[in-house]
Amino acid sequence: YLRVNASKAVIVCTGGYEANEQMRDKYLSHANRFRALSDNQGEGLQMGLWVGADIDPAPHASNIHYNYLPSDPFGSGLPWLRVNKEGQRLGNEDIAYSFLPFLDIYSEEAACYQIFDADYDKYYPKMVDHGAGIFRSVPSPQFIADAVSLQTTEDTSTWSDLDKTWQYYLEMGSMVKANTLEELASQLGIAYEPLQKTIERYNELYDSGCDVDFGKKPERMHAIRKAPFFGIRREACVLGTLNGLVINTHMQVLDRDRKVIPGLYAAGNASGGRFFGGIAQAMVAPATTISRALVWGYLAALDICVDR
Ligand SMILES: Cc1cc2nc3c(=O)[nH]c(=O)nc-3n(C[C@H](O)[C@H](O)[C@H](O)COP(=O)(O)OP(=O)(O)OC[C@H]3O[C@@H](n4cnc5c(N)ncnc54)[C@H](O)[C@@H]3O)c2cc1C
Incomplete structure (x- = not known):
């Protein structure tokens, strides 16, 4: 004492x-x-x-954030499809950041998995400036590269596109990449068959231009068809009461x-x-x-x- x-x-x-x-x-x-x-x-x-x-x-x-840097890749705050370990979609991924973690608490583990495909570059600009709290704004690829430079001794000055930055997170293990959805599900430990159904449904909703399941805005929707596929596990933490x-x-x-x-x-x-x-x-x-x-x-x- x-x-x-x-x-x-x-x-x-x-x-x-x-x-x-x-x-x-x-x-x-x-x-x-x-x-x-x-x-x-x-x-x-x-x-x-x-x-x-x-x-x-x-x-x-309380102050609730998803896994804190450096484990959380920049760009993961975007409204990509989110599923739980059982492969089910959790809700409208475009709701305010403060509310998002509460979509996860009804799953077996209080965590979610974001999934997107090789066309992320096509969807990324449409997600710019969608507001709703910090970490929901979408920084430019160069901004992201500059931020990563704080975490690595690598020269990030030439990282002008997302590919380079995300390669860094893939190497760190905070993102996974696979040539098939089955392989992606296996790497993330998600049940494959329900995931496959969820993605089929999500693609159908994207094609129809209307998310009748959860009401996400059409411009925040994206297809998941083109390999390679990407996944990020996200887990919310209490930073402070x-x-x-x-x-x-x-x-x-x-x-x-x-x-x-x-x-x-x-x-x-x-x-x-x-x-x-x-x-x-x-x-x-x-x-x-x-x-x-x-x-x-x-x-x-x-x-x-x-x-x-
Ligand atoms: C990873 C992380 C990122 C964050 N990022 C931000 C941010 O970007 N912006 C923001 O506004 N907030 C952020 N926060 C929250 C912010 O850090 C806290 O709200 C802030 O530090 C609270 O300050 P405090 O002095 O009240 O408590 P603390 O910083 O928690 O300090 C309390 C101190 O008291 C000590 N202590 C506890 N019990 C005892 C005891 N019985 N006897 C003696 N000492 C004791 C603790 O060891 C600690 O040193 C973040 C928190 C974390 C964990």
Whole structure:
């Protein structure tokens, strides 16, 4: 144990409770099939509760992302066909990023597989600028190559098309490529026969220009006929939980009667009041959680320095 005697106040800034199964069951049960990407156990929140603090009401919000880079190929955020391990289509792949992971939770494993064919270059431009939150915008192939340069010592300056970049991800193993759909299904561990039926149906919907099954816009549809075929496994993770101890505008922690608990402050993901409700909320604007951690912590420290 490290004991710190704080002379003026304590600021709880121990992050959220993403790795604490019991707390997730209680406050974030809708997302409890997604694994945590941090070790935070919510001990700061628990200590707050022990001294009478109030905590935001459930359901809590969280920061949910698909597998984090470098495992997640750029371009995988596009609305390609998504199926589960049983080979079934999951829904309209073009819905907002914050909602997409929730299509996966009803499958045997909370993961999905995106599938597209050799004509991806033809469909890629039609998916540009379809908005709906971060990671849904489609960067240019050169932008992607520049981003990959942060992860590799290879010279990416000549990677002006997607082929080169995706070759890199194929070598890394985060994408797979096969000459037949059967081989692709086997590499991804997907049941082949239902997958084949799903793809036949998807091609039929593409040809008809109307996705009567799930209502995806025609321009986001694509055929899957031309070898080689590509597949990407995607698994959503909880990066952080976003609700915590109830605070006032000075970052002072409050009890259930909204009275200040003297000497106790909270900041960042240990603090509450900024997000509400269950869906992943920090997805529409970048840095909404990092900025909170920085600014709330700074404001709490300023307040502590003020002689009241
Ligand atoms: C891979 C990844 C990518 C992310 N990308 C973004 C992004 O692009 N934009 C964005 O806004 N947010 C992003 N986030 C979320 C963002 O990192 C967090 O919301 C932010 O770090 C929260 O800050 P915090 O200080 O509240 O908590 P944390 O950064 O989690 O810090 C809490 C600290 O407290 C320590 N701690 C916990 N319990 C105890 C204890 N009992 N005693 C002592 N120490 C303890 C922990 O070890 C940790 O160091 C990302 C998160 C991850 C995991």
